[in-house]
Amino acid sequence: MKLAMIGSGYVGLVSGACFADFGHQVVCVDKDDKKISDLNRNIMPIYEPGLADLVKRNVDAERLSFSTDLAASIKDCDAIFIAVGTPSRRGDGHADLSYVYAASEEIADSIGKRTVVITKSTVPVGTGDEVQHIIEKKQPRDRFAVVSNPEFLREGAAIRDFKRPDRIVIGTEDAWAKEVMTEIYRPLFLNESPILFTGRRTAELTKYAANAFLATKITFINEIADLCEKVGADVQEVARGIGLDNRIGSKFLHAGPGYGGSCFPKDTLALIKTAQDNDSPIRIVEAVVQVNDQRKRAMGRKVIHALDGDVRDKRVALLGLTFKPNTDDMRDAPSIAIAQTLIDAGAIVSAYDPEGMESAKELMPDVAMTDSSYTAATDADAVVIVTEWDAFRALDLEKLAQVMNGNILVDLRNIYNPAEVAQSSLVYSSVGRLR
Numbered sequence: 001m002k003l004a005m006i007g008s009g010y011v012g013l014v015s016g017a018c019f020a021d022f023g024h025q026v027v028c029v030d031k032d033d034k035k036i037s038d039l040n041r042n043i044m045p046i047y048e049p050g051l052a053d054l055v056k057r058n059v060d061a062e063r064l065s066f067s068t069d070l071a072a073s074i075k076d077c078d079a080i081f082i083a084v085g086t087p088s089r090r091g092d093g094h095a096d097l098s099y100v101y102a103a104s105e106e107i108a109d110s111i112g113k114r115t116v117v118i119t120k121s122t123v124p125v126g127t128g129d130e131v132q133h134i135i136e137k138k139q140p141r142d143r144f145a146v147v148s149n150p151e152f153l154r155e156g157a158a159i160r161d162f163k164r165p166d167r168i169v170i171g172t173e174d175a176w177a178k179e180v181m182t183e184i185y186r187p188l189f190l191n192e193s194p195i196l197f198t199g200r201r202t203a204e205l206t207k208y209a210a211n212a213f214l215a216t217k218i219t220f221i222n223e224i225a226d227l228c229e230k231v232g233a234d235v236q237e238v239a240r241g242i243g244l245d246n247r248i249g250s251k252f253l254h255a256g257p258g259y260g261g262s263c264f265p266k267d268t269l270a271l272i273k274t275a276q277d278n279d280s281p282i283r284i285v286e287a288v289v290q291v292n293d294q295r296k297r298a299m300g301r302k303v304i305h306a307l308d309g310d311v312r313d314k315r316v317a318l319l320g321l322t323f324k325p326n327t328d329d330m331r332d333a334p335s336i337a338i339a340q341t342l343i344d345a346g347a348i349v350s351a352y353d354p355e356g357m358e359s360a361k362e363l364m365p366d367v368a369m370t371d372s373s374y375t376a377a378t379d380a381d382a383v384v385i386v387t388e389w390d391a392f393r394a395l396d397l398e399k400l401a402q403v404m405n406g407n408i409l410v411d412l413r414n415i416y417n418p419a420e421v422a423q424s425s426l427v428y429s430s431v432g433r434l435r
């Protein structure tokens, strides 16, 4: 099938390359000239494990191409995916749909044959209706169908998630669109990934419900971690104790510095707004957002506490800046609030991240970026593990202690065993655990 992917970011590029790998003919479109010219030279605009090889293989096989020309790209496509950003609208937290609607206008101008238009972007309930309305103004109603197909991939494991999804959700009431979508996802269907056909509005809401639920799970265990610290319990054992219950499940029960990233923060806010607008507030998610916002700065204060409550002119090294490992994505990363809290309290902050420093530089200009964990830690009074990159899991703790000025190791991801760190000369604190 001939497919176009409008928007070649984390979702569009990965999805487009994976669809090409299934054997479809795919053009990934973006309005960012640099992104497209880089992609045409096999330079990846993002860091995602395995992506460069996947893209190259499919470009070489002439199944995948890149373009800035939306009109020409979509003309003879069987299906057009919209995978543009839907960030929070400044001021009110609603999803900003201006990119989705702008892309829809352009699609409306250029559809050349009967086509399915699919929103892969995360969009509030009713957006599909509006996309349909926009296209209807310029195209006959029987020329197109608008489908919701939210994406559930995780950055850092995006290719695997796309190729082996827990489920595929397809929202449409149109029989022909259902057939086209089944054909597009046929390779996954053969892999026995469940395809869930729903109404369009149901599919749109399913994505927000999933992210809000996951954000709630993380926030729940984070608050349990705080309680563990107060009462002398261990959150990892509590998490295991509850996670073995199949009704609860063990995933997303890792206490840490609070969720961040390109999805949970904006999607929880957008769901809250939709719910309020429809006079059906979701108070649990409102509390989750509030607790999580406070948590990021609280983690900065935790570091200050570990340094006896005063960090003026003290040096703190942050290991890991991205919101999670194996991505370069810095959107809403907890490291931003943690660094700011420390700087506001007078600390001198250095950092190292394997992939995130390029974008982090702009977001935290007062943080000194370094080229390794040990360089960041040199002369530091405290080292803080903020993101659980593999590269930080087996640090030489004695070497770390030697280059440091002080001896404080704050592990916000619980990747070290307190008993092991106790054998070094470092003083260790982590999240929700006994020392």
Ligand code: NAD
Residues within 6 Å of the ligand: 006, 007, 008, 009, 010, 011, 012, 029, 030, 031, 032, 035, 070, 083, 084, 085, 086, 099, 102, 103, 120, 121, 122, 123, 151, 152, 153, 154, 155, 262, 263
């Ligand atoms: P992104 O910012 O990385 O990429 C969006 C791209 O769309 C940009 O490159 C931008 O230049 C391009 N674009 C915007 N308007 C365009 C237009 N009219 N024509 C062509 N290109 C245009 O965003 P992302 O992280 O890939 O997210 C895209 C959507 O997928 C969002 O709705 C997001 O919520 C959702 N989503 C993201 C993830 C994730 O992990 N990043 C996971 C699931 C769902």
